[in-house]
Every structure is written in C-alpha cells, then in structure tokens.
Amino acid sequence: MHAFPGGAPSLDFAGTLRYRHRADPREDMDSPKSLSVWFRESGIAEREIPCKAADLQEALVLREAVYQLIVARMSERAYDRDALALVNDYARKPTPVPQLTSEGRRIEASVEQAFAAVARDTVSVLGGPEASLLKECGNPECSQVYIDRSRGARREWCAMDPCGNKIKAAAYRARKRVGEQAKTAFTRSRQSAKG
Structure with missing residues (x-):
C-alpha cells in the first residue's frame, strides 16, 4: 500500500x-x-x-x-x-x-x-x-x-497521519515537560522560602 x-x-x-x-x-x-x-x-x-x-x-x-x-x-x-x-x-x-x-x-x-x-x-x-x-x-x-x-x-505537513500527528504529539509532550519542570521549580522555591 x-x-x-x-x-x-x-x-x-x-x-x-x-x-x-x-x-x-x-x-x-x-x-x-x-x-x-x-x-x-x-x-x-x-x-x-x-x-x-x-x-x-x-x-x-x-x-x-x-x-x-x-x-x-x-x-x-x-x-x-x-x-x-x-x-x-x-x-x-x-x-x-x-x-x-x-x-x-x-x-x-x-x-x-x-x-x-x-x-x-x-x-x-x-x-x-x-x-x-x-x-x-x-x-x-x-x-x-x-x-x-x-x-x-x-x-504544514504532507498528511496528518503520520507526520502531523507525530509533530503535534512531540510538541504536546514538550509543553507538558516544560509545565512540569516549572511546577517543580515553583514548589522548590516556595519550600526554600519557608525553610
């Protein structure tokens, strides 16, 4: 095919x-x-x-x-x-x-x-x-x-499947990772401010 x-x-x-x-x-x-x-x-x-x-x-x-x-x-x-x-x-x-x-x-x-x-x-x-x-x-x-x-x-892509989906999924994972890192950094800074 x-x-x-x-x-x-x-x-x-x-x-x-x-x-x-x-x-x-x-x-x-x-x-x-x-x-x-x-x-x-x-x-x-x-x-x-x-x-x-x-x-x-x-x-x-x-x-x-x-x-x-x-x-x-x-x-x-x-x-x-x-x-x-x-x-x-x-x-x-x-x-x-x-x-x-x-x-x-x-x-x-x-x-x-x-x-x-x-x-x-x-x-x-x-x-x-x-x-x-x-x-x-x-x-x-x-x-x-x-x-x-x-x-x-x-x-932007030749086709959504697989190229568009692959790029969108990678972008979502990257955004999620950045969000989690920011949340972790924020939590740590609050803990150090209290301690």
Whole structure:
C-alpha cells in the first residue's frame, strides 16, 4: 500500500523514496510488483501492469529526475539538464488510453505509457500555476513534497497521519515537560522560602 499525500501523481512518485533526509531513507518502490501496485493505486492504470526488474530500474531513474526537478523548482534554481531532458523525453511518449465500455471507463496502459503519464504530470505541476504552492513536509524527517491547496496556504505537513500527528504529539509532550519542570521549580522555591 502506497501513500498519496502530494496532490499530484508526480509528487507521490518522487515520494516513494521516503525520509530522504535520514541516513537510511525508506524505499517504497523495492520490487517490480510494488511498481505495478503503485501504477494501479495512483490511478494511472486500472489494473496492475506487469513490471520487470528493468522497468523498476527505469522507474527509479525517472523518479530521481522528477525529484531533482521538483527540488530545483522549489528552490528557484535552474533545472538539471539531464533530468529535464529525461522527463521531457518521457512526456513526449503516448500516455495511458481511457476506453469507454458497457461497465464504465477502463484505462489500458503499458509501463512506458505509465512513465509518460508521470512525466506529463511533472511538466503540468512544475510548469503550471500550482508550482508556487509546492511545499516540503514540516516533519524534519519527511521529505514528501505536496501542493498546499489549503486556505491561506497554511498546511504544514504532507498528511496528518503520520507526520502531523507525530509533530503535534512531540510538541504536546514538550509543553507538558516544560509545565512540569516549572511546577517543580515553583514548589522548590516556595519550600526554600519557608525553610
């Protein structure tokens, strides 16, 4: 099961390497099967697309190129030329094809079409009006980038669970600890004043 807190498939794709700021980031795309599941869960494909080890390696290269472009856009730096060329090359390719059936809509996709969908979404997000709304999660360990569509752009975390809850719980514990220390200090000062 993958997480989708970014607000756009390209951001969530880049976020499959979680906790990039740690010495030991967590890889959510660790097998061809997990790539296949990601395509389905993201909505790019309706069913899992059979993926091979070579597809996974290609996905990881594309993911890192997407992430480099996202970080460059957020920090207002020039795009890495190789990352930009790679994403643009994928964006030129055909994307998944929606079909109308008697049961409703069906999306047929190959791995290459799914990569093209991620690349086009990257172009759309980074080149569109919401690029200025990109933020990195306020949890210092989390590296998920998301589109802050909240009122007043006041969202701080990629998601309340786990990041927001973790930070709020830590802040509560810190406030409680400070309050207890102040109470102990006050009690001691009163006792010394009496003695």
